[in-house]
Amino acid sequence: MKAVLTGNEAIARGFYEAGGLIAASYPGSPTVQILETLKGYDEIYAEFSPNEKVALEVAVGGSLYGARAMVSMKHVGVNIAMDPLMTFTQSPINGGFVLVSGDDPGMASSQNEQDNRIIGKFANMGIFYPGSSQEAKDFMKIALELSERFKTPMMVDITSRVCHSRGIVELEDRKEVKPRGFVRDPEKYTMLPPNTIKAQYFMKERIKELEEYAYDVPFNVLEEVEGSDTLIVTSGLMYYNLKELNLPVSIYKLGMVYPISTRRMEELSKKYKNIIVIEEMMPFIENELKLKGINCKGKEYFSFTGELFTEDIEEGLHKAGIVEERKYADIDAVDTVKRPPMFCAGCPHRPVFDILKKLNVTVIGDIGCYSMSVLPAWKASHVMYSMGATIGITKGMNKAMRQNGDQKPIVSVIGDGTFFHSGLPGFIDLLHQVDEEDNMTFIILDNRTTAMTGGQHNASSGRYNSNDDMHVHIKTLLKAMGIENVQEVDQFEYKKTRDIIRQATREKGISVIITTRPCALKYKIKEPHYYVDPEVCIGCRTCVKVNCPPIRMKKYEGIDELKSSIDPDECVGCSVCSQVCPVGAIKRSQ
Numbered sequence: 001m002k003a004v005l006t007g008n009e010a011i012a013r014g015f016y017e018a019g020g021l022i023a024a025s026y027p028g029s030p031t032v033q034i035l036e037t038l039k040g041y042d043e044i045y046a047e048f049s050p051n052e053k054v055a056l057e058v059a060v061g062g063s064l065y066g067a068r069a070m071v072s073m074k075h076v077g078v079n080i081a082m083d084p085l086m087t088f089t090q091s092p093i094n095g096g097f098v099l100v101s102g103d104d105p106g107m108a109s110s111q112n113e114q115d116n117r118i119i120g121k122f123a124n125m126g127i128f129y130p131g132s133s134q135e136a137k138d139f140m141k142i143a144l145e146l147s148e149r150f151k152t153p154m155m156v157d158i159t160s161r162v163c164h165s166r167g168i169v170e171l172e173d174r175k176e177v178k179p180r181g182f183v184r185d186p187e188k189y190t191m192l193p194p195n196t197i198k199a200q201y202f203m204k205e206r207i208k209e210l211e212e213y214a215y216d217v218p219f220n221v222l223e224e225v226e227g228s229d230t231l232i233v234t235s236g237l238m239y240y241n242l243k244e245l246n247l248p249v250s251i252y253k254l255g256m257v258y259p260i261s262t263r264r265m266e267e268l269s270k271k272y273k274n275i276i277v278i279e280e281m282m283p284f285i286e287n288e289l290k291l292k293g294i295n296c297k298g299k300e301y302f303s304f305t306g307e308l309f310t311e312d313i314e315e316g317l318h319k320a321g322i323v324e325e326r327k328y329a330d331i332d333a334v335d336t337v338k339r340p341p342m343f344c345a346g347c348p349h350r351p352v353f354d355i356l357k358k359l360n361v362t363v364i365g366d367i368g369c370y371s372m373s374v375l376p377a378w379k380a381s382h383v384m385y386s387m388g389a390t391i392g393i394t395k396g397m398n399k400a401m402r403q404n405g406d407q408k409p410i411v412s413v414i415g416d417g418t419f420f421h422s423g424l425p426g427f428i429d430l431l432h433q434v435d436e437e438d439n440m441t442f443i444i445l446d447n448r449t450t451a452m453t454g455g456q457h458n459a460s461s462g463r464y465n466s467n468d469d470m471h472v473h474i475k476t477l478l479k480a481m482g483i484e485n486v487q488e489v490d491q492f493e494y495k496k497t498r499d500i501i502r503q504a505t506r507e508k509g510i511s512v513i514i515t516t517r518p519c520a521l522k523y524k525i526k527e528p529h530y531y532v533d534p535e536v537c538i539g540c541r542t543c544v545k546v547n548c549p550p551i552r553m554k555k556y557e558g559i560d561e562l563k564s565s566i567d568p569d570e571c572v573g574c575s576v577c578s579q580v581c582p583v584g585a586i587k588r589s590q
């Protein structure tokens, strides 16, 4: 049987067919859909954990017991899971273990562009690199099998375009694999010296064995063209982009990009005059070949950042003298109107940033839908790096300001998902070395979901949605830590919220404000819409500045000046625009 699957769905299917039992993940583009798909298989225990470290540990537990286990996350998520990962990978694997990393060349939805093949090698894992949905499924199954055969953890590193694009996949039945059970063996599973020292040799040995095995395997495909003196070494989607050029060159397509067989590459290097490596992001394969003493070129012709499309490959090969005449040279990107992302109609984050912008305070933001507050037209957050970082950064900047005699307030903004992911330790640190001159305000946007990645649940969801078994009360948690000044406010009460935030920024100390409105999109909230009375409207545009999609200025019949208007179909009736209107021109429809 065949099905059309995205790369993400194919990964999940591969895990299912391979008899996978335990799967965990933390949401993040491009891999969210993997766990969402796995939740649909009754045979598999699948969970979204509070962060990537916990997710990895859940999968580790399953694997230690001998179950086939996987964990998936976006590339930066692996940074969060690094500590257990780097130690766990020293152990011999019991149940097949695969870490799926979703890399994002071009950073369509990420805060950086890190190439996790480097991490895979660093952690002594074998690395598969699929380029299509069929490969995603096949490589997942092979990776689980090799993981058990070579007792090694494996990585399946998949890029965003492969995750999201669809392809035909041949489906097979599930093969049940019964967990072997956990056998107590401290030498293998307790990582302290001298066990760790033995583990170093063990890891090197198993990677060497995997490298020898890689000499002649069906997932590394050699396509030789008679008479070609050029060999292109590539992997993943780059292979398919290259094939569109239909060039008379030989290609060695690596399904497994680490380890690469030295013996095979030495043989090939004797046959070919030019060896060119085509890969996105870092020169990973290129460096691997160079370490093996293979004379090759790569990044001198291809960009070190962003995605590589067929036209980029053609351009690079033209520079390398492989392509004489370019077919794709004149392809220009279609000129589209640029439209920055913005909060949905009725987004609970809107009034908070409208207030902060008007208060003109320094705002240390974080990662979530509220990251959009850094963009025009808001420009209301001034720092944004990584999940949970706002708390420590705010404290550090506050301390530096006080030492410099700078009395200004500083505001930190974090979502509930990010609070539970990695914000908590920052809050624990807040009461350490408090100074009476400190002035920090923390706003926790408790919208009861992890909205930016598609509305997955988090520890706060159950407080709004009774179907969810997670309901941690953030205020109670903070109080238990000893943080006294914690207020909850419904931010759709605009003036009250503004007064609370303003007051918090004006008084010294640590203030926490938790806003309680849930995500409008996730919970499909729709109240009666609002409309503008053009006879009352003075055209001041204050409502337009709340940047809600249904609001625009328009020409009404019989009225000369432009007046505001609201699209009734888009408006979800949050009332924020009506509360900022100075003359009461915006009214509720029922």
Ligand SMILES: Cc1ncc(C[n+]2csc(CCOP(=O)(O)OP(=O)(O)O)c2C)c(N)n1
Pocket: 026, 027, 028, 029, 074, 076, 077, 080, 111, 367, 368, 369, 370, 387, 414, 415, 416, 417, 418, 419, 445, 447, 449, 450, 451, 452, 453
């Ligand atoms: C380490 C890491 N893991 C995952 C992500 C993907 N990601 C982007 S925003 C976000 C969480 C947003 O949830 P929340 O803080 O509740 O804010 P909301 O989007 O609901 O406003 C996640 C998980 C990431 N950027 N970094």
Ligand code: SF4
Pocket: 342, 343, 344, 345, 346, 347, 348, 349, 369, 447, 451, 452, 519, 520, 521, 522
């Ligand atoms: S998904 Fe929810 S939190 Fe995100 S912008 Fe839309 S309403 Fe706001």
Ligand code: SF4
Pocket: 345, 346, 529, 530, 546, 548, 549, 550, 551, 566, 570, 571, 572, 573, 574, 575, 576, 577, 578
């Ligand atoms: S009431 Fe105003 S701010 Fe709220 S959704 Fe409607 S148009 Fe947007």
Ligand code: SF4
Pocket: 532, 536, 537, 538, 539, 540, 541, 542, 543, 544, 563, 564, 580, 581, 582, 583, 584, 585, 586
């Ligand atoms: S804020 Fe009120 S008066 Fe000003 S443009 Fe909007 S509707 Fe008109």
